[in-house]
Amino acid sequence: MRKSLQLQEEMTREFGACVFDVTLDCEDGAPVGGEAEHAALVVELALNAKPQARVAVRVHPVDHPAFESDIATIAGRAGHRLVHVMLPKVERPEDVERAARALDAAGARALPLQGLIESPAAVHRAFDIAAHPRIQSLSFGLMDFVSAHGGAIPSEGMGVQGQFTHPLVVRAKLEISSACHAHGKVPSHGVVTEFRDQRAFRAAASRAANEFGYTRMWSIHPDQIRSIVELFAPSKNEIHKASQLLRAAEQAEWAPISFDGKLEDRASxxxxxxxxxxxxxxxRPLPDEAREWFARSQSNGEI
Incomplete structure (x- = not known):
């Protein structure tokens, strides 16, 4: 966890922005019987993180004995330093509501929740879960999802290629992505465990971004982070076109315009x-006019 926070600090200096979150893990990170001590360590790391750091925490599921104490300890003492709480094994909107009430009781009413969808039943309810006002993002727990099928999905369904071709896995990914977009939430693609094969990993990340509609992605190893940032970011040509087109639209007071021989309007x-x-x-480097737009938007509280 300390190494992740250090890497985040280094890349923030390099990029001039904090380009990834660090999620401190209580669910799989805490030893059995040592949940309270691990929660205290998470509080210490969150409170001592740099001011510009983006730190989150994954707590235990709502039906775990340590869930309530996780929330009371971490959100109660360090909620103001967290950007979100990740809720694993979300099965229904009622799980989100229970977590929201626990955060409120801990004095963290403004802290958003992110949900991890890990079962066929949760996929079925993804649209209802995404609709909850406290939910900020949904992620897909691939390995638990495959395991929940009792061998009906072969192990290849968890691999770097099979997870993009097996029909049940593909359907789940698309349902989660679609649910998020339907409710204005962020779809976050799950981990790809093949971190040694950069070519295969980059192909998977590219498919997640360009074919499955995901706008963020989890990393399981530091070597994956730069590839994710690069592949989920727009290209230089896209940035240039967007800047030029929006400048022309602004000059036309946002009326429809002709740009490169095509009609463009408010939808585009x-x-x-x-x-x-x-x-x-x-x-990514931005043209001067784009930087001015963001400065103006931030001063007006729009983003």
Whole structure:
């Protein structure tokens, strides 16, 4: 956990922006019987993180004996330093509501929740879960999802290629992504465990971003982070086009325009603004006018 926070600090200096979150793990990170001590360590790390750090925590599931104490200890003492709480094994909207009430009781009413969808039943309820106002993002727990099928999905369904081709896994990924977009939430792709084969990993990350509609992705190893940031960021050409098109639209007072021989209007303006937002969030160099737009938006409290 300390190494992850150190890497985040180094890359923040390099990119001029914090381009990834560090999620401190209580679910799999805490030894059995040592949950309270691990929660105290998470509090210490969160409170001692640099001011610009983006630190989150994954607590135990709502039906685990340590869930309530996780929330009371971590959110109660360090909630103001966290960017979100990750809730694993979300099965239904009621799980989110229970977690929201626990956060409120701990004095962390403004802290958003992110949910981890890990079962066929949870996939079935993904749209209802995404609709909860406290949910900020949904992620897909691939390995637990495959295991929940009792061998009906072969082990290849967890691999770097099979997870993008097996029909049940593909359906789950698309349901989660679609649910998030339907409710204005962030779909976050799960981990790819093949961290040694960079070529295979990059191909998987590219498919997650460009074919499955995911706008963020988890890493399981530090070597994956730069590839994720690069592949989920818009290209230089996309950034240039978005900036030029929006400048022309602004000059036309956002009326429809002709740009490169095509009709553009408010629908495409929103699309290209999202391109610039992704560039801004991933530390990509922006043209002067785009930097001015973001400075203006931030001063007005719009982003």
């Amino acid at each position: 303006y929103r699309y290209y603004w999202h391109v610039l937002e992704r560039a801004h969030q991933t530390g």
